[in-house]
Amino acid sequence: MPTPKTLVVIAGPTAVGKTNLCVRLAKFFDTEVISADSRQFYRELSIGTAKPTPEEMAGVPHHFIDSHSIDILYSAGAFERDALAVIDKIFETKDIVILTGGSGLYIKAVCEGLDDLPETPLELRTELMHRLQLEGLESLQSQLRELDPVYCAQNDLQNTQRVVRALEVCIMTSKPFSSFRERQPVKRPFQIIPIALERDREELYQRIDMRMDDMLRKGLVEEAKSLLPYREHNALQTVGYKEVFDYFDGQYGFNEMVRLLKRNSRRYAKRQLTWFKHQGNFRWFKASDFEGIVKEVDLISKRYS
Structure with a gap:
């Protein structure tokens, strides 16, 4: 019986060590890497997204890094479609493909599919992003709690992109965003091994x-300064850029900006860990346990062969 095609998912919080591990795995299994990092798609965002350098990628093909311009609004649904096409292409010559990132929604899109959400007009998105800039995230959170308390009770409201997306659907359809999120996971034509990485908190x-x-x-x-014309873009309403933009606006000095960058990045990592622990059926490994992860992939692949 032929070896089944296998998608190995390597998820985990920021700075846990996903890039290094995935390069080692890709070389060991002679395969390629699909990036599911929702900000590394954009060519203009490099430093603030910790985008891997050519040296760090070490000759291993990485897809969906520098694949789009910040001018393009690239959704999780579009990524699902495009990533599946690339995965199918790689499977023509490889038995294993690696999908990695810290963006849980984009990983879920590939592994399970997304709900069929209605398209919303760009004008509404622009209006909400303008409100976000003027009134802050708390204003949008408050409105979303009124329109969809069920969604708010189950999801991270510090994720700006999700708050804006949920709110625009609520406003456009006059229905709770949660009412559209009932789709059963799609069965993919390949097996999936979901692995999440962790380290001691300190x-x-x-x-x-x-x-x-x-x-x-x-x-x-300097990179953030060059991105000021795009500061309302979803990808820039995130840790690593928002703090610098507020520094430009004179809300605080340089040292306070540095403190907030570190604090908010730590908080973001904590939210990522919480998401992965409550979503899906991830097998947890220490980021340094390369041999253990290889053994797990080999074991499961052979089990289904």
């Missing part, structure tokens, strides 16, 4: 602080 937080210092040395502030 070690992870230290890595996050060191990464942020490295970003600042490499020119995060």
Whole structure:
């Protein structure tokens, strides 16, 4: 019986060590990597997204890094369609493909499919992003709680993109966003091995602080300045850029900006861990346990062959 096609998912919080591990796995299994990081798609965002360098990718093909311009609004639904096409193409010559990232929604899109949500007019998205800029996230959260308390009770309302998306559907349809989220997971024509990485909390937080210092040395502030015309874009309403934009606006000084960058990045990592622990059926490994992960992939692949 032929070996089944296998998608190995490597998920986990920011700075946990996904890139290094995936490069090692890709070389070991002679395959390619699909990035499911919702900000690394954009060519203009490099330093603030910790986008892997050519040296870090070490010759391993990585898809959906620098694949789009910030001018393009690239949704999870579009990524689902495009990523599945690339995965199918790689499976023509490989038995294993690696999907990796910290964006849970984009990983879910590939593994399970997304609900058939209604399209909303760009004007409404623009209006909500303008409100976000003027009134802050709390204003949108408050309105969403009134329109869809069920969704708010179950989801992370610190995720700006999700709040805006849920709110625009509520406003356009006059129905709760949660009422559209009843679709059963799609059965994919390949097996999926969901793996999530973790580190001791203090070690992870230290890595996050060191990464942020490295970003600042490499020119995060200058990169953010070049992105000011796009500051209302969803990809920039996130940790790593929003704090710098507020610094530009004079809300606080440089040292406070650095403190907030580190604090908010740590909080973001905590929310990522919570999401992955409550979504799906991830097998958890220490980020350093390369041999254990290889053994797990081999074991499950052979079990289904």
